[in-house]
Amino acid sequence: MPPAPARASSRASSPWTVAPEPYDSPAATALWRAYYTEVSDRWYLLHEGHRTDPDELEREIAARTGAELAPPTGKLLLARYDGTPAGTAGVRLVDASTAELTRVFLREETRGRGGAALLVAAAEDAARALGARRMVLDTRGDLVEARALYARLGYAETEPHNDGPYAEHWFSKPLTQGT
Numbered sequence: 001m002p003p004a005p006a007r008a009s010s011r012a013s014s015p016w017t018v019a020p021e022p023y024d025s026p027a028a029t030a031l032w033r034a035y036y037t038e039v040s041d042r043w044y045l046l047h048e049g050h051r052t053d054p055d056e057l058e059r060e061i062a063a064r065t066g067a068e069l070a071p072p073t074g075k076l077l078l079a080r081y082d083g084t085p086a087g088t089a090g091v092r093l094v095d096a097s098t099a100e101l102t103r104v105f106l107r108e109e110t111r112g113r114g115g116a117a118l119l120v121a122a123a124e125d126a127a128r129a130l131g132a133r134r135m136v137l138d139t140r141g142d143l144v145e146a147r148a149l150y151a152r153l154g155y156a157e158t159e160p161h162n163d164g165p166y167a168e169h170w171f172s173k174p175l176t177q178g179t
Contacts, residue, residue, distance in 0.1 A: 001057050003175035016115055018122040021078035023066035027085040028076055035088070035105035036061050039143070045164070047141050066103070068092045075126045079106070079115050086110040089119040091126045094136065099127035099175075101137040104146065116149050135175055147171075 021028050040052040040060065049132075069076040072091050074092035078085060087106035091099050101123050106115050137155070139146045147169055154173035162170070 006053060008167045011070075013080045016118055017058060018077050018118055020126075021076050021088075022092075023076045025078075027078055028066070028088060029094045031078070031085055031088045031105060032066060032103070033061055033081075033105075034107060035103060036064070039140075042142060043140070066090065069103070075123075075130070076103070076118060077122050077126060079110075080118050080136075081110045081113070081115065087115055087119055087122040090124045091123045091130065091132075091135075093100065093130055093132060096131060097133045099135050101127075101134035101135050104137075104149075116155060120149070120153055122148075124173075124175055133175050134172060136161050136170065138162060138164055138170045140166050141168040 010141070023032075025126070036058060042056060044050055044052050068074050069090040069092055074090065076088060078089045079087040079089075084146060087110065088103050089101065090103040091101060091103075094100050098099065104116065104119060104123075106119070124135060134157075136158075136162070137150065141147075142153070150171045153173075154171045158170050158172045160167065160170050
């Protein structure tokens with residue numbers, strides 16, 4: 001039996017739930033496609049003036065399955081808004097004490113309703129459960145909303161911790177109990 005979903009708040013009327021989800025479930029796969037399409041198109045529109053080539057988009061979506069977000073060293077969390085899949089956040093162990101936050105995404109129609117902070121908090125809890133004492137992440141310069149979210153949630157910009165081809169900003173946060 002799957003674990004009960006976490007509630008967004010103590011209010012029984014909250015429309016948000018967050019629960020672990022297999023990275024290859026239909027809901028997770030659909031959200032991965034939406035996420036990757038959005039960030040890829042955004043990059044191409046900014047740098048080359050057009051959307052992602054459809055063949056390239058399909059190759060990249062298929063190549064990045066999310067298998068690293070499977071137990072025992074990772075977890076994918078899926079947020080639902082009024083029961084409808086609305087977003088994801090993934091966590092994977094980088095080493096015994098460090099987890100990486102990845103695939104933080106909400107469908108556009110659910111943004112601005114508290115789901116992103118909820119997903120990140122659930123991801124931090126998942127990272128602690130995996131034994132991590134620190135969370136790291138990277139993002140791009142054009143993803144200004146993501147950078148603002150991470151800063152608001154206590155992440156500090158740091159020196160690079162990887163050499164990802166699209167990584168332009170790196171963040172870190174200690175995962176003390178209850179942060």
